[in-house]
Amino acid sequence: MDVQVPLTTSAQKFKSKFCQWAQSNLPEHGTRKFTNSLDNVLMSHLFERDNDVQIIIRNLVDSKELSFSYKGEELLTAPDSRMENLYIGIIMPSWERGLRHICRDEHVYDVVSWFFHYASQYVARSRMIDVIASINLVYGRTCDFRGHKMIRFLKEKSNCKNSLELALKSEAVPIYKERLSSNERQLFYLIEQSNSLDPFVHRIHFNFLNSCKLLNSGFYEEAITSLDKTVDVIQQYARERMNINGSDNQRDLTLTAFEMSGEEKHQLARLYDIRNFFGGHPSMSKWWDFSEIFDEDIDQFFVAVKKVINRLMVHENSHRVVEKSPVLWSTWFLDNAMILWDAVWFERIQKNIR
Known part of the structure; x- marks a missing residue:
């Protein structure tokens, strides 16, 4: 039956x-x-x-x-x-x-x-x-x-x-x-x-892995774009799962909720700016020199994003949907x-x- x-x-x-x-x-x-x-x-x-x-x-x-x-x-x-x-x-x-x-x-x-x-x-x-x-x-x-x-x-x-x-x-x-x-x-x-059954976690891992692969292959601008996508999904998670909503300051509110430092928040705001200038549109200047200009920034960006990912995983584990x-x-x-x-x-x- x-x-x-x-x-x-x-x-x-x-x-x-x-x-x-x-x-x-x-x-x-x-x-x-x-x-x-x-x-x-x-x-x-x-x-x-x-x-x-x-x-x-x-x-x-x-x-x-x-x-x-x-x-x-x-x-x-x-x-x-x-x-x-x-x-x-x-x-x-x-x-x-x-x-x-x-x-x-x-x-x-x-x-x-x-x-x-x-x-x-x-x-x-x-x-x-x-x-x-x-x-x-x-x-x-x-x-x-x-x-x-x-x-x-x-x-x-x-x-x-x-x-x-x-x-x-x-x-x-x-x-x-x-x-x-x-x-x-x-x-x-x-x-x-x-818990990658949760699509937020799955998409975060997907974009972060892509950014690492692109960086390892020397595609620096593309790596930054994919890394910023990772942060964007983290912001979406904060909006839907943590009820954090901001029109112009969603990134700052999200990073504050995950207890990131002022310097780390500055770095990831800078990540967004660099992504827009070099990744979102064809750059109008210094396109050949991207990796030289932002070499130290790139390392700091990856360290900061990895830290947010770890903290998000702790939150998801405690508030599992x-x-x-x-x-x-x-x-x-x-x-x-x-x-x-x-x-x-x-x-x-x-x-x-x-």
Whole structure:
């Protein structure tokens, strides 16, 4: 017998948004079937999928000689025997599986299955970004989860943790130390604290990692632009999650709330000015000499932004809105459906880009 529960407010809004999108983007005969199919997914399919999970093992790019092994509830890391790659294994929902028998119309199936594929992918990437961002904050390395190796398979939830460990051991050599170095203790603390399922945290990590990669590659103006984007997302977090609102002084109010010093606030106001002059528009002067003029500033900017990120993670951990370790992924989806809609679907792109 199908499991049915009342939809949450987020899920109701998601359903409305998705149906409106389908009316504008699917053939007419498909839109008539879309609502019924989506109802079946939300009211029944998601709960059935709680019995199974997907397991993914991937190697991280630029992870040579990272030798730590970490064991969390649904996340494992370990290096290979040559210390050439750090492998990461995660457990993720299987929402996109089994949709064919619900969505009989091919157009409906394509849209619904792709959305739930992207939604599951968001969860997987969030788990990996928690590790990659923590590595960056501790070791300064800019790893990437898009390595050359990926193992992916479906497993019953009841035995998934053993299966995850066995799958990781096929590629890596876990060595769990009794005594950790100070860097490893800090790293594990950050992995456990970071919650990239929250899109604010996810976007902060994404932009900060990009800024570090650009800086390492010598793209200084682009690095500054991406670094300022990081601060901008932090300001958005402060506005929505901390009720800090300012028309002309949002940055200053945000940094004050995170107890940044006067000098640090000045540095990040300067970051904004430099980003506008060199990154927001083609520079009218000294375009060749950017890195020489602002070399010391750039180092200070990165130190200050990293400090704000750490403080934001502490705040998010104490005032959590998006559950990091849900008991049931079906319930988590219904609570956060609109977060996923905004993060992974095409509606906003279609509205804002010609």
